[in-house]
Amino acid sequence: MRVISADSSAALLDAKFTPLRIVASASVLVNPPYREPHSRLAKPIFEEAANGYEVIVHEAELCRDLLEKVKADVVHIDLSLGAVPLEEFSPIQLSNIKISGRAKQHLLTILPKLRKIAGEIRRKHGLEALAIGKESIPVRIAELTAGAEAILYACAKAVDEKETLLLGLPSKCQSMIAGSKVYLYSLMAAEHDVRGFAEDVNGILNKVNIVEMLNPVARGFRVLRIAPKA
């Protein structure tokens, strides 16, 4: 089963470790044994952290775009709604799901766009887009891939703006640089062999100093302090 999925992750933080902007989105193709991305598509977003729901629409678009390049059997969207097909998901079903009223309101706003993209994916590629969210390993691999790309985007921003940045990584993961690749390894239990990565084609990693620390006010999250080299 070949799975295409997408997620957005990593956030610029202020000095008190409060998230300001989500940095990157990525879609991935994940094949068995489902440990890392086979193909990837990423973009910087620097979206306000409060607009978390809007980015899901862009993630669905990134899935659709990746399907133009590679084949898959199913699409996993980062919405935890019991793995129902998005296209069949109606506002009535939403009322039966246990999420907060505010989350429901946000979902209602983006649902028409999501169903439209799900319809395009079905008509053009014959695939279902499932709202599977946190139960999906490909969604996790997309999250780690977006996070790895976010490190490169944040490094570029630090160099461009000659400024030190704090980058909050996705939940329970750790970065490792090897050659021209930056890997993001999951630190979740039973995910020790799950990772995402990004390729530093512009050599930006050579222009910064990176220090890892734990986020003191958010258990399970690590932070990179990225400073441009003098």
Next chain:
Amino acid sequence: MRVISADSSAALLDAKFTPLRIVASASVLVNPPYREPHSRLAKPIFEEAANGYEVIVHEAELCRDLLEKVKADVVHIDLSLGAVPLEEFSPIQLSNIKISGRAKQHLLTILPKLRKIAGEIRRKHGLEALAIGKESIPVRIAELTAGAEAILYACAKAVDEKETLLLGLPSKCQSMIAGSKVYLYSLMAAEHDVRGFAEDVNGILNKVNIVEMLNPVARGFRVLRIAPKA
């Protein structure tokens, strides 16, 4: 404190990773330092995944059967009801416990049988059977032991039926073959030294090829693809 416990685990999956049948039950005796089984009793069950509650009765029977062979101080049943003694557990108490209505209905059905077995265990061995469930390390060791046995049962089935099978392992664990033993190691946080195992007395492991992968639609679960050798 010597603990006897039992659990059922591992499931045959279809091509979409949906559980079809629970494969094995096992009872174990666990002694300090509570890291692996000291004595074991297992059987293949291949029970429909939907009948999850029925298997608890058979698990209690396996505890009773193991008590014919080894001594213990207490019995742990895989029911998370606050570690109350099963024999004293009444339908009225059940109404005070926070579980879903459907789970309550299932429990009510099996409760008379469970209390009967608990009564036998108390009269014959003077031991209490506690409904402790997920708080118990011996229950976890029983789960890992049943999972290790399930690997052998599934291998035998694949060879007998000349068919490739997908076996879903218990939550957060990983198999390792060493000599004639198949171990199932916990991957849960703080359980790095907890494991179950089974003995391949029939040399069935030599007749199959096993590939491990992550379950793409169930975070934390691994899957073995078991194929008979040509």
Next chain:
Amino acid sequence: MRVISADSSAALLDAKFTPLRIVASASVLVNPPYREPHSRLAKPIFEEAANGYEVIVHEAELCRDLLEKVKADVVHIDLSLGAVPLEEFSPIQLSNIKISGRAKQHLLTILPKLRKIAGEIRRKHGLEALAIGKESIPVRIAELTAGAEAILYACAKAVDEKETLLLGLPSKCQSMIAGSKVYLYSLMAAEHDVRGFAEDVNGILNKVNIVEMLNPVARGFRVLRIAPKA
């Protein structure tokens, strides 16, 4: 950001692994990268396990005392109330928070004392005391530090009273002795590099035998069996 925090942890257990008394409290100063204590202050408490809430007041006092010796930017109290400043926390706000009625009652009892200490800390040092609890890595480091000190206190008690003790460690951690230090390493996912420690200035570790086991009735908890050497 320099953080001062405090916690109490580790418990003497009876033969059935039921907690009897909480052993130690510790306050810590934690600096970036937030992996271990920079400065420490500890005391034995041997408080009844049922009085869990009373110890929070003493923890706040230990934070205040540590502030007499070292500088910090913020204080983290082990109360999970959404990181609100304790001094501003009113009984009315408490009614809006989702905790059990009994927990609320306990909190109401200690709130005046906590607010008094928070006021002293603000006036004297200009710092806020936040009720951040389980989201705080410094609170976790305080928990591990108190646990490491508790090992030494329990060893001294075992030697003094010529009695074997069972000491329940904090959740998901493991002790390691190196030279005259006893370390308590976190075993939580993504906390593999987080630890507390205590210094065995009296050489008490040479006078006991310590065996580690898992707590069979509390998943994720380890237990030390501490026996005085003959």
